[in-house]
Amino acid sequence: MEKRVAVLPGDGIGPEVMAEAVRVLEVVGRRFNHTFHTEYGLIGGAAIDEKNNPLPKETIELCESSDAILLGAVGGPKWDQNPSELRPEKGLLAIRKHFDLFANLRPVAAVPSLIHASPLKEEIVKEVDMLIVRELTGGLYFGKPSRHTDQSAVDTLVYTREEIERIVDKGFELARLRKGKVTSVDKANVLESSKLWRKIVEEKKVDYPDIEVEHQLVDSAAMKLITNPSVFDVIITENMFGDILSDEASVITGSLGLLPSASVRSDGLGLYEPVHGSAPDVAGQGVANPAAAILSVAMMLKYSFGLETEAAAVEKAVNTVFEEGHFTADLAGKDQRALSTKEWTDKIVDEL
Amino acid sequence: MEKRVAVLPGDGIGPEVMAEAVRVLEVVGRRFNHTFHTEYGLIGGAAIDEKNNPLPKETIELCESSDAILLGAVGGPKWDQNPSELRPEKGLLAIRKHFDLFANLRPVAAVPSLIHASPLKEEIVKEVDMLIVRELTGGLYFGKPSRHTDQSAVDTLVYTREEIERIVDKGFELARLRKGKVTSVDKANVLESSKLWRKIVEEKKVDYPDIEVEHQLVDSAAMKLITNPSVFDVIITENMFGDILSDEASVITGSLGLLPSASVRSDGLGLYEPVHGSAPDVAGQGVANPAAAILSVAMMLKYSFGLETEAAAVEKAVNTVFEEGHFTADLAGKDQRALSTKEWTDKIVDEL
Ligand SMILES: CC(C)[C@H](C(=O)O)[C@@H](O)C(=O)O
Ligand SMILES: CC(C)[C@H](C(=O)O)[C@@H](O)C(=O)O
Numbered sequence: 001m002e003k004r005v006a007v008l009p010g011d012g013i014g015p016e017v018m019a020e021a022v023r024v025l026e027v028v029g030r031r032f033n034h035t036f037h038t039e040y041g042l043i044g045g046a047a048i049d050e051k052n053n054p055l056p057k058e059t060i061e062l063c064e065s066s067d068a069i070l071l072g073a074v075g076g077p078k079w080d081q082n083p084s085e086l087r088p089e090k091g092l093l094a095i096r097k098h099f100d101l102f103a104n105l106r107p108v109a110a111v112p113s114l115i116h117a118s119p120l121k122e123e124i125v126k127e128v129d130m131l132i133v134r135e136l137t138g139g140l141y142f143g144k145p146s147r148h149t150d151q152s153a154v155d156t157l158v159y160t161r162e163e164i165e166r167i168v169d170k171g172f173e174l175a176r177l178r179k180g181k182v183t184s185v186d187k188a189n190v191l192e193s194s195k196l197w198r199k200i201v202e203e204k205k206v207d208y209p210d211i212e213v214e215h216q217l218v219d220s221a222a223m224k225l226i227t228n229p230s231v232f233d234v235i236i237t238e239n240m241f242g243d244i245l246s247d248e249a250s251v252i253t254g255s256l257g258l259l260p261s262a263s264v265r266s267d268g269l270g271l272y273e274p275v276h277g278s279a280p281d282v283a284g285q286g287v288a289n290p291a292a293a294i295l296s297v298a299m300m301l302k303y304s305f306g307l308e309t310e311a312a313a314v315e316k317a318v319n320t321v322f323e324e325g326h327f328t329a330d331l332a333g334k335d336q337r338a339l340s341t342k343e344w345t346d347k348i349v350d351e352l
Numbered sequence: 353m354e355k356r357v358a359v360l361p362g363d364g365i366g367p368e369v370m371a372e373a374v375r376v377l378e379v380v381g382r383r384f385n386h387t388f389h390t391e392y393g394l395i396g397g398a399a400i401d402e403k404n405n406p407l408p409k410e411t412i413e414l415c416e417s418s419d420a421i422l423l424g425a426v427g428g429p430k431w432d433q434n435p436s437e438l439r440p441e442k443g444l445l446a447i448r449k450h451f452d453l454f455a456n457l458r459p460v461a462a463v464p465s466l467i468h469a470s471p472l473k474e475e476i477v478k479e480v481d482m483l484i485v486r487e488l489t490g491g492l493y494f495g496k497p498s499r500h501t502d503q504s505a506v507d508t509l510v511y512t513r514e515e516i517e518r519i520v521d522k523g524f525e526l527a528r529l530r531k532g533k534v535t536s537v538d539k540a541n542v543l544e545s546s547k548l549w550r551k552i553v554e555e556k557k558v559d560y561p562d563i564e565v566e567h568q569l570v571d572s573a574a575m576k577l578i579t580n581p582s583v584f585d586v587i588i589t590e591n592m593f594g595d596i597l598s599d600e601a602s603v604i605t606g607s608l609g610l611l612p613s614a615s616v617r618s619d620g621l622g623l624y625e626p627v628h629g630s631a632p633d634v635a636g637q638g639v640a641n642p643a644a645a646i647l648s649v650a651m652m653l654k655y656s657f658g659l660e661t662e663a664a665a666v667e668k669a670v671n672t673v674f675e676e677g678h679f680t681a682d683l684a685g686k687d688q689r690a691l692s693t694k695e696w697t698d699k700i701v702d703e704l
Contacts, residue, residue, distance in 0.1 A: 089541050119476045119579050140509065146544045150513065153548035157492065157507040187592075189441050192498045196505035219599035226578065226603050227471050240539075244596055247571035251578050 001034040006066035011045040012278025014072020017293035020345040027352050044074025044088035054091030068304040069271040073278035101263035103170045104134040106246040110253045113322045118254030127230035133171040134242025138163045141239050164200045171236035172208040181212045181233035185221045257289040257330050260296035270304045272296040286340045289328040317351035353386040358418035363397040364630025366424020369645035372697040379704050396426025396440035406443030420656040421623040425630035453615035455522045456486040458598040462605045465674045470606030479582035485523040486594025490515045516552045523588035524560040533564045533585035537573045609641040609682050612648035622656045624648040638692045641680040669703035
């Protein structure tokens with residue numbers, strides 16, 4: 001197989017973890033006989049510095065001619081005071097919208113060798129294995145009118161039937177490949193958009209008789225993610241609720257540093273990025289944990305290229321290296337030697 | 353002091369816990385020489401059954417002639433299939449809006465004798481002591497347009513400067529009576545309403561130089577409530593974010609069953625209710641935990657009547673009874689005898 005991958009390192013620790021992710025991708029290519037052409041582009045703060053635009057047209061062109069996109073992280077204090085249009089995260093929002101990457105997939109699973117790092121009790125999180133499917137290009141994030149004066153402000157939560165249908169279908173399809181359960185999260189006791197959302201889920205479930213479906217209100221889901229997170233398999237929800245719940249879920253197993261994410265559209269094009277941010281405080285020191293970036297490569301192999309075996313090999317390598325007790329500074333115990341970003345990836349490369 | 357209190361028991365366990373809350377209120381009256389006139393009204397499912405209206409005009413009139421409102425809980429499976437206008441929670445939304453109860457106060461504090469029931473590790477939650485101040489009568493809950501057809505849906509998040517100013521002031525004032533720190537939660541990197549919100553917080557903080565202020569994005573606040581909840585003192589946020597975050601926060605200390613809440617306006621009128629729901633599964637059995645309802649009485653004494661000493665006496669009685677190891681069924685350990693709703697309240701009455 002031959003594929004073109006756009007690599008957008010971004011800011012902070014982004015370039016460091018992307019370098020290792022690309023190295024792993026190349027090893028996978030050699031071992032499984034694929035050719036991955038990687039080409040680099042600017043996004044976020046790095047793009048603002050060079051092009052005065054968080055998503056320059058060169059980057060859009062690069063991504064348009066690629067089969068998948070790998071992204072490091074964007075943002076940092078340097079750009080915090082910038083006007084809204086010149087902020088790194090605008091690059092993220094713009095790339096999602098431009099490429100219609102409507103489905104954000106955020107897996108969260110307990111890793112036995114890291115469960116001690118969870119803020120929750122082990123018995124609560126040890127069985128956690130969920131996938132949050134967040135709608136990413138609609139709702140409050142993009143609805144118009146959206147403006148403020150000194151006296152008032154308005155944002156608009158809009159969804160069309162098509163926008164809801166495609167994300168709901170996505171969730172059902174993904175549940176089929178997992179434990180077969182969908183929890184649709186809304187606020188149907190208050191929001192009209194949630195009423196349409198719930199109606200469409202009810203309609204769609206007829207097409208997926210093998211899937212168990214439940215509805216949950218967003219406030220109650222926010223509680224259950226803490227009191228009983230292992231009841232979830234696939235969670236489907238709209239953009240704003242998904243932003244909050246997926247970040248909430250990301251900390252329950254204690255492994256935020258290793259969570260990958262995918263933002264995909266129907267034809268397979270996808271953007272893959274670690275959930276962690278740009279961590280400007282540790283950037284440039286070679287100590288960042290590349291696990292989430294490497295697992296994002298695994299998601300890309302699986303979801304954009306259909307390379308299940310290859311993806312599984314990467315995931316297995318990561319688990320093995322953790323089980324053998326190799327950790328970067330963020331996860332190493334007090335008496336353990338912390339590996340550098342590069343050293344830790346060496347272990348992965350050896351495994352592969 | 354002589355005060356009129358409207359008591360709205362509502363549905364499920366509402367009537368049971370309200371009966372005990374009123375008993376405690378009467379004991380406080382006798383001990384501290386106050387007269388509390390209580391009068392009962394219908395709300396929620398109970399009101400739908402009798403008046404075909406979740407908030408009948410008789411109830412509005414009763415509340416209008418009262419100094420404070422005590423509410424049990426609303427809702428239950430019996431009304432789950434009702435059309436939207438005949439659902440119990442509409443009674444709640446309507447009473448908030450009618451009486452302009454714009455500030456929802458949700459305290460969450462660790463209770464040493466109950467900390468073992470927390471899903472989080474003890475060291476993470478043992479210092480938790482926060483107050484969430486949620487805007488309750490604006491934003492997505494009430495903005496227009498709000499409608500859906502079969503093809504699309506829209507809800508509107510609107511805020512005026514005045515609406516934001518009064519809730520922000522409320523938060524600052526409350527922080528003054530506590531640890532002096534305000535965390536304002538918004539999504540200023542995406543929402544225009546959040547930008548105005550953040551601007552107003554920045555303006556207001558000049559009037560409260562003694563208060564430490566920080567801004568946090570809602571997704572990041574959702575994480576921190578789990579990873580490091582003791583950093584919070586007062587959280588101020590808009591209606592929808594407040595709904596999610598206050599419910600998330602309610603489960604971290606393991607004491608959801610005893611959390612009270614207040615919904616107040618500027619002149620002191622307030623509605624006080626337990627955070628827990630109507631729990632239809634255990635209703636009518638006399639086993640419900642009345643602690644949250646009783647602590648709601650304490651909040652009423654403090655916030656609507658300015659009776660700090662009386663409120664503190666009630667809070668102290670609750671803590672003492674827990675410390676002595678008396679629990680209702682929801683909290684009793686395996687080898688402990690669980691007290692009934694009434695028996696547990698007897699202990700409180702004895703303490704007082
Ligand atoms: C940076 C921000 C705009 C973004 C979002 O809210 O979608 C981030 O929080 C995320 O979840 O990817
Ligand atoms: C019942 C519902 C409308 C209500 C809300 O969302 O405000 C409830 O969740 C609450 O927080 O009091």
